[in-house]
Amino acid sequence: MKTLPRVHHRAQALVAAALMTGGMVLATGATAGVSHSAVPAELSPAEQQAIVAETNTVRQQADQQPLTWDAALAAEAQAWADDPASTAGGQLNHAPINNAAENMSGYAPGQATGQWAAEKSAYDADPNHDYVSNRAGYQKWGHYYNMIDSKYQKIGCGAKSGVPIPGGGWVVVCRYAS
Known part of the structure; x- marks a missing residue:
């Protein structure tokens, strides 16, 4: 040899x-x-762990069970973050998905979870909790609700930087499923 x-x-x-x-x-x-590419292909293991930990802190405060990381959900979320349709028209666009919820942010992975958790005050102030995604109330607190929804046990996220949208130039996608 x-x-x-x-x-x-x-x-x-x-x-x-x-x-x-x-x-x-x-x-x-x-x-x-x-x-090293300026546009990461996916979240680092440390970023994955941070998102799960931050989400589970929010869930614990809402008396919900913790979520676990799901590689299949993460792959789907990453595929959508990489898809130009996710930011078509210079805005965030949700994927056509079933049997899961999706949160999106235009900020870096380390900021996205806090952005969604900050919707708690709007959730607490809304006595109706109308869970139809195109309703005004849900538009103000829907990301927070997805984080704490008791029917979800798994989370998977993906991200892409250098995206031409207002905010931080990122697209972060997290999916929640049973």
């Missing part, structure tokens, strides 16, 4: 490191370099 020269092992290590961190690999000839 032929052993590879040392430079190839280093290139292999760089390629592996880039792929594990969501970077791009640029290779020319016998050398390879790592370039």
Whole structure:
């Protein structure tokens, strides 16, 4: 068995490191370099954990059971975040989904959960809690409600930066399901 020269092992290590961190690999000839993309392909494990922890803190305050991360929901959410239709017309557009709820934000992943949780005051002030998504009340507190809805046990999210929409230039998509 032929052993590879040392430079190839280093290139292999760089390629592996880039792929594990969501970077791009640029290779020319016998050398390879790592370039981290300005547009991440998905949420980091730390961001995933933070979203779950923050959501579960909100749920605990509402006397609801905690959610668990779901890779399939996350893949669907990431696919929608990457889809140009999610930000067509320079605005956030919900996906046509069934059997799940969806929250979207134009801010970075670290800000999205807090943005949705801040709707609690509007939820508390609304005595009707009309759960029809196109009604005025729901428009003010629907993201918060999705976070605390007792019928959901799973969450999965995706994100993309550099999106030409007002706000933070992000699209963050979280899906909630039973």
